[in-house]
Amino acid sequence: MAITAQMVKELRESTGAGMMDAKKALTETDGNMDAAVDWLRTKGLAKAAKKADRVAAEGLVGVMVTDGRGVAVEINSETDFVAKNEEFQGLVRDVTRVALETGDSVEVVKAADLNGQTVEQVLTDAIARIGENMTFRRMHLLEGDTVVSYVHNAAAEGMGKIGVLVALTGPADKAREVGKQFAMHIAATAPLALGEADLDPAVVARELEVQTAKALEENAASAKPKPEAVIQNNIIPGRMKKFLSEVTLLGQSFVMNPDVTVEQAANDAGVRITGYARVMVGEGIEKEKEDFAAEVAKTRGA
Structure with missing residues (x-):
C-alpha cells in the first residue's frame, strides 16, 4: 500500500512521533493506522493514541x-x-x-x-x-x-x-456533593470503563500484546537483560496494572486528591459509584479538514 504524506501527518498528530518514525511505522504495517500506532508504542516512540483528538x-x-x-x-x-x-x-x-x-x-x-x-x-x-x-x-x-x-x-x-x-x-446529600466532583473528574480524564471487569476484553488484549512486545524488545536491547521469567511475571503484569489504573474510573487517581483512587475517595465519603456516562460532542466522528486556500482559489476559478 502506498504511504501518503497525509497518512504520515495524521499519524504524527495522533502520536507525537517524528516524521521518519511515523513513515516507517506505516510502511512496516502496510498503512494500517491502528497497527502503526501499536508499532510506535512497541518501539517506545509514541504514547497511546487519543483518537478523540482527531475528531471535530x-x-x-x-x-x-x-x-x-x-x-x-x-x-x-x-x-x-x-x-x-x-x-x-x-x-x-x-x-x-x-x-x-x-x-x-x-x-x-x-x-x-x-x-x-x-x-x-x-x-x-x-x-x-x-x-x-x-x-x-x-x-x-x-x-x-x-x-x-x-x-x-x-x-x-x-x-x-x-x-x-x-x-x-x-x-x-453526600452522593450529590461528591458526585459532582466525580463527574468533573470523569470529564477531565475520560475513563474507558467503571472498573477492570467492565473493560472491553479486546482493549485489554491489545494492550497486553503491546506491552509484551515492548518489554521483550527493551530487554533484548539491554546491556544486562533480565531473565524471561522476570519479564513475564513482574514487568509485564506491572505495566498492565498501571494501564488498568489509568483507564478505569475506580482505579484512577482522584483529581481532587491524587493521593487516593476514585474508589477510595468514594468509600471515604460513604458512597459507591454504580455507573457513569461521558458524552463529548463529535467523539468518534472524523470531520474532513478543508484546505481554505484551495477553497478560495476554487471560487475564483483558479
Missing part, C-alpha cells in the same frame, strides 16, 4: 436529571455558530427533556411527541429554518439511587461540549 464535529450535549434518572443527548450541527444559536439550544433542551421523560433509545425519542409533532419532524423543520444539517446522534440514559450531572464548557444551562452523568448509592 460541532453541536451540543444536553444533560438533565430528575429522581434518580439522568440523560445525556448529543445533537450535532455543521458549525459552532449554530451551536451558539438560541434556537438550536432550545431544540437541544426540548429533545433532552423528552428523552428524560420518554426515551430509552434515539429511535424511541425521535418518534415521541414534542409540541404536537414528532421529535424527528421538529428536527427536520429546524434544519429547514436554520439552513444547516443537524443530527440527533446518540443518547445515554442512566439510573441509580442518586444521579448527578455535570456540563463542561457550558454554552447554556444544562448543555455544553461534554456532558457527564454519575450514578451513586449512599446518603443522597
